[in-house]
Amino acid sequence: MLNRVAALGKATLDSVAGAGAAFFMLMRALVGKPQLRKSWPLLMQQMYSVGVLSLLIIVVSGLFIGMVLGLQGYTILVDFGAEQSLGPMVALSLLRELGPVVTALLFAGRAGSALTAEIGLMKATEQLSSLEMMGVDPLRRVISPRFWAGFYSMPILALVFSAVGIYGGYLVGVRWLGVDDGAFWSVMQSNVEWGQDILNGVIKSLVFAFVVTWIALHKGYQCTPTSVGISRATTSTVVTASLAVLGLDFVLTALMFG
Amino acid sequence: MRQVENSALDDALVVIDNLHFAHSFGAHQVYQNLSMRVPRGKITAVMGPSGIGKTTLLRLIGAQLYPQQGSIEFAGHNVHQLNRRDLYELRKRMSMLFQSGALFTDMTVYDNIAFPLREHSQLPEEIIDTIVKMKLEAVGLRGARDLMPAELSGGMARRAALARAIALDPELILYDEPFAGQDPISMGVIVKLIKELNESLGLTSIVVTHDIAEVMTIADYVYILADKQVVGHGTPAQLKQSDDPLIHQFLHGEADGPVPFHYKAATLEDDLLGSDHA
Amino acid sequence: MESRNTQLAVGLFVIIGILALLFLGLKAANTNVLTNGETYKLFAKFDNIGGLKERSPVKVGGVVVGRVSKISLVGDYYEPLVEMTISKEYNEFSDTTSVSILTSGLLGEQYIGLNPGFIDDTVEMLEDGDYIYDTKSALVLEDLIGQFLFGQGND
Numbered sequence: 001m002l003n004r005v006a007a008l009g010k011a012t013l014d015s016v017a018g019a020g021a022a023f024f025m026l027m028r029a030l031v032g033k034p035q036l037r038k039s040w041p042l043l044m045q046q047m048y049s050v051g052v053l054s055l056l057i058i059v060v061s062g063l064f065i066g067m068v069l070g071l072q073g074y075t076i077l078v079d080f081g082a083e084q085s086l087g088p089m090v091a092l093s094l095l096r097e098l099g100p101v102v103t104a105l106l107f108a109g110r111a112g113s114a115l116t117a118e119i120g121l122m123k124a125t126e127q128l129s130s131l132e133m134m135g136v137d138p139l140r141r142v143i144s145p146r147f148w149a150g151f152y153s154m155p156i157l158a159l160v161f162s163a164v165g166i167y168g169g170y171l172v173g174v175r176w177l178g179v180d181d182g183a184f185w186s187v188m189q190s191n192v193e194w195g196q197d198i199l200n201g202v203i204k205s206l207v208f209a210f211v212v213t214w215i216a217l218h219k220g221y222q223c224t225p226t227s228v229g230i231s232r233a234t235t236s237t238v239v240t241a242s243l244a245v246l247g248l249d250f251v252l253t254a255l256m257f258g
Numbered sequence: 259m260r261q262v263e264n265s266a267l268d269d270a271l272v273v274i275d276n277l278h279f280a281h282s283f284g285a286h287q288v289y290q291n292l293s294m295r296v297p298r299g300k301i302t303a304v305m306g307p308s309g310i311g312k313t314t315l316l317r318l319i320g321a322q323l324y325p326q327q328g329s330i331e332f333a334g335h336n337v338h339q340l341n342r343r344d345l346y347e348l349r350k351r352m353s354m355l356f357q358s359g360a361l362f363t364d365m366t367v368y369d370n371i372a373f374p375l376r377e378h379s380q381l382p383e384e385i386i387d388t389i390v391k392m393k394l395e396a397v398g399l400r401g402a403r404d405l406m407p408a409e410l411s412g413g414m415a416r417r418a419a420l421a422r423a424i425a426l427d428p429e430l431i432l433y434d435e436p437f438a439g440q441d442p443i444s445m446g447v448i449v450k451l452i453k454e455l456n457e458s459l460g461l462t463s464i465v466v467t468h469d470i471a472e473v474m475t476i477a478d479y480v481y482i483l484a485d486k487q488v489v490g491h492g493t494p495a496q497l498k499q500s501d502d503p504l505i506h507q508f509l510h511g512e513a514d515g516p517v518p519f520h521y522k523a524a525t526l527e528d529d530l531l532g533s534d535h536a
Numbered sequence: 537m538e539s540r541n542t543q544l545a546v547g548l549f550v551i552i553g554i555l556a557l558l559f560l561g562l563k564a565a566n567t568n569v570l571t572n573g574e575t576y577k578l579f580a581k582f583d584n585i586g587g588l589k590e591r592s593p594v595k596v597g598g599v600v601v602g603r604v605s606k607i608s609l610v611g612d613y614y615e616p617l618v619e620m621t622i623s624k625e626y627n628e629f630s631d632t633t634s635v636s637i638l639t640s641g642l643l644g645e646q647y648i649g650l651n652p653g654f655i656d657d658t659v660e661m662l663e664d665g666d667y668i669y670d671t672k673s674a675l676v677l678e679d680l681i682g683q684f685l686f687g688q689g690n691d
Contacts, residue, residue, distance in 0.1 A: 048549075052548075091564050134350075155553075163556035189563075189565065193565060194565050198560055
């Protein structure tokens with residue numbers, strides 16, 4: 001019995017220490033005077049590998065999810081003779097929920113795991129230690145550009161996802177199932193609000209971007225520098241980041257639309 | 259002989275005093291009462307059986323790890339009491355050759371060697387170019403400058419890493435197992451490079467290794483670590499004549515002796531017959 | 537050269553993001569009434585607001601001119617008070633203007649219909665914070681049925 005209590009205590013201490021370490025890692029990576037000349041090319045490089053390379057999966061998934069929404073929505077709405085509400089249904093689901101959330105989940109799987117593995121590997125091959133011994137702070141040099149790249153990329157990806165998804169819904173609803181073209185867009189327009197829907201979606205994806213990138217970087221930076229350690233850290237990134245996104249989504253939705 | 263030792267002790271670049279270090283909250287004691295002096299401009303070898311924490315010692319000197327007690331001074335500064343900025347400043351004066359080479363995998367060999375220069379000096383690109391080519395020439399890899407680290411053999415990677423380590427002309431180089439896993443030829447090349455660089459650049463070198471034969475030929479002074487502390491030190495010649503059984507065992511590579519062949523365990527009879535359960 | 541290509545790709549990436557935002561903003565979202573443009577407020581008391589909600593549209597002849605910004609109960613008798621935010625573009629309503637709560641379609645949402653009153657020298661224009669007194673409440677289905685049955689009985 002006492003052992004269990006002790007184990008619980010140790011687990012608590014470990015997780016508090018882990019959270020503290022993650023917090024300090026981020027603080028040290030982000031605080032301090034930025035050196036634009038040096039960090040700009042690094043940021044570009046990371047924007048490329050984190051953002052541009054994730055574009056394809058985002059576009060394809062967005063298109064298909066939009067098409068499925070169009071199809072499912074139509075079959076339900078047509079029973080009530082309300083198929084003209086297909087536009088707002090597709091647009092609102094994407095802008096408020098699916099755009100930010102699915103983008104964040106895909107991002108965690110595509111870019112987050114890659115970030116963790118890359119940093120874990122840099123740790124295992126002593127590249128991070130080597131930077132430190134050269135008098136270059138690995139947090140500033142390695143962590144910081146990757147963090148900002150993730151933070152900037154994800155909202156862009158989420159917007160692309162929503163836009164492509166709406167187009168997918170349009171393809172299925174209007175082109176295939178014959179919902180009226182004008183009604184599709186005009187009913188959508190009268191129900192979708194800039195501030196309420198688009199902006200809140202962007203805010204959501206900024207929050208997710210922060211959390212997912214942070215988790216991915218922290219898991220990589222703290223991983224045990226062995227092949228087993230790296231693979232565990234990568235798995236852990238995807239699991240933790242996905243759960244965090246879904247949990248936070250509920251909280252944010254409650255705050256924004258509740 | 260005594261005179262040589264005294265002058266070496268007077269002009270020490272790195273002084274380790276009474277060091278205690280344990281990993282993860284004292285679970286595993288690595289050093290107890292470790293003291294060491296590294297003479298300036300010389301090659302000092304640190305030897306010991308594997309698993310003794312020789313790499314840990316280098317990380318302590320570079321202040322990547324902090325000891326529980328004791329101090330390490332580099333050129334008169336206690337490295338563990340510097341603030342972050344001063345420590346990073348001080349690290350520019352030392353460099354470390356990691357066991358794996360630790361070349362940055364996303365850059366060419368050329369960019370790897372230019373990296374510390376671009377990071378820390380405001381030199382124009384033409385001068386950096388000249389320096390990089392000279393450093394590559396020194397390790398014989400000028401022709402390999404456009405290769406990626408993944409395309410290099412183990413020995414070449416280590417030489418490239420060595421070129422990067424001397425890019426900023428440091429005062430101290432820490433070599434972490436420079437000979438491990440090398441074929442005889444590249445081992446010979448690295449031995450030669452360490453010796454030559456030390457002489458031509460006036461460096462101080464600390465070589466951590468367990469390849470005795472190689473390091474004994476170039477080292478000016480040798481420390482042997484075992485059982486959490488220094489068990490013997492002296493010039494290679496002194497050590498060879500030592501009659502300490504531990505030193506003798508280590509230098510001649512005997513399987514059993516003061517360092518036992520068996521990991522700590524109950525006696526075989528107890529283990530097999532299960533005396534606990536009897 | 538490699539870094540130039542990288543920059544180019546990232547630049548395109550950002551442009552695609554901006555295009556997506558423009559598409560969403562212009563094609564998908566409502567751009568007619570900018571809620572953050574210049575607006576003024578009008579108030580109206582109703583007996584019953586039915587299914588009216590905050591953010592429901594305020595229309596004149598079917599054209600959206602503003603939105604319901606707040607619904608509250610006021611006074612000793614807890615009368616519903618509706619606050620409407622109207623675009624400054626339409627600031628020439630006279631104080632004879634009436635409001636009613638209407639329904640778009642059979643099952644549609646409820647909205648507020650503004651009927652602009654007549655204008656001559658004797659009437660004043662509504663300004664920010666004014667009340668509209670001529671109000672018609674929402675139709676409640678049960679009341680309608682009740683009236684219908686009552687009317688039938690009288691015949």
